[in-house]
Amino acid sequence: MCGCTHIKEENCGIKKALEEGKIKETRYLNYIKIYEDLKDKEEHKW
Numbered sequence: 001m002c003g004c005t006h007i008k009e010e011n012c013g014i015k016k017a018l019e020e021g022k023i024k025e026t027r028y029l030n031y032i033k034i035y036e037d038l039k040d041k042e043e044h045k046w
């Protein structure tokens with residue numbers, strides 16, 4: 001793994017895999033959805 005969030009980073013192994021068709025787009029979009037949900041929870045934690 002490349003150790004980034006795989007969302008905004010340009011040099012991302014996940015994005016590269018997505019471009020090469022190694023990862024399904026639906027899977028990546030699902031990851032973003034989960035990430036956003038977690039981020040939202042973190043922001044409302046305190």
Ligand SMILES: [Zn+2]
Nearest residue numbers: 002004006012
């Ligand atoms: Zn990444």
